[in-house]
Amino acid sequence: MRPLAKELRALLAAGSGSEPQLTSREREIAALVAEGLSNAAIAGRLTLSERTVENHVSHILHKLGSTSRASIATWQANHRA
Numbered sequence: 001m002r003p004l005a006k007e008l009r010a011l012l013a014a015g016s017g018s019e020p021q022l023t024s025r026e027r028e029i030a031a032l033v034a035e036g037l038s039n040a041a042i043a044g045r046l047t048l049s050e051r052t053v054e055n056h057v058s059h060i061l062h063k064l065g066s067t068s069r070a071s072i073a074t075w076q077a078n079h080r081a
Contacts, residue, residue: 005074007066020063020075029056033069034076 022030032042043050064071
């Protein structure tokens with residue numbers, strides 16, 4: 001997990017200098033991704049379509065500048081409120 005955390009910190013530092021701004025729903029989905037849930041499981045838990053969850057995950061990844069669900073988990077671990 002350390003290489004991903006290092007990659008994420010580098011990407012964030014190279015960005016605009018500010019933290020990615022996730023919506024409340026994106027933060028909720030990020031927390032569930034961090035728990036290891038699949039898109040289908042998240043959709044079932046939140047009563048959303050799987051496609052809607054896919055879109056949210058895609059937006060989260062774009063905002064984080066990553067392509068890895070593991071980076072969402074790393075981000076979530078560093079930003080628990």
